[in-house]
Amino acid sequence: MQTATKSLENDHVHIIRLIDVMEHITHTENPEIEHIETIVKIIRSFADGLHHAKEENIFFPLLGERGFSSTQGPVAVMLHEHVEGRNYVKGIADSISLYKSGDKSALRDIYRNMKGYSELLRNHISKENNILFKMADKVLSISDQNNLLSRFAEVEKNHVMPPSSKNYPEQIHDLVSFYNL
DSSP: OOOOHHHHHHHHHHHHHHHHHHHHHHOSOOOOOHHHHHHHHHIIIIIIIIIIHHHIIHHHHHHHHHTOOOOSHHHHHHHHHHHHHHHHHHHHHHHHHHTTTTTTHHHHHHHEEEEEHHHHHHHHHHHHIIIIHHHHHHHHHHHHHHOOOOOOOHHHHHHOOOOSSSSSSHHHHHHHHHHTO
């Protein structure tokens, strides 16, 4: 049976592949800055704009109705880490602007923020997959799971993708292929 938590874990597979690309890029001297810009767009639109939106607007509130606190415990930690992730992505984007305007030292800040985001998200995803989602599966009924899946599908259907001919997994796959990962 497909569950809401399994659906969120499926998103994580793609996010981890994007993190693999980020980590690889941080070991290059002369990065393809357009790839880093693409990564920022994918994070903002997919990882944060779609995936975190499903968690923050649908999944976590239902967990709240089932007894999970949003001010302490696992949900509170996840929400805090979402904010931390956004701060890293802002740092990457701001540093890209500096880099493109000629400040080559900004690459150090791009990489520092990419590494911070990568480490944060690897740990974050591990906590969600191995702790929070297992706890959620114990308290969510089949009806809850089906309702969540239906609401996730609605969010995905109404999500406006940035102009591109490819969906997020395809865009990530293209980056993975470019770097032979």
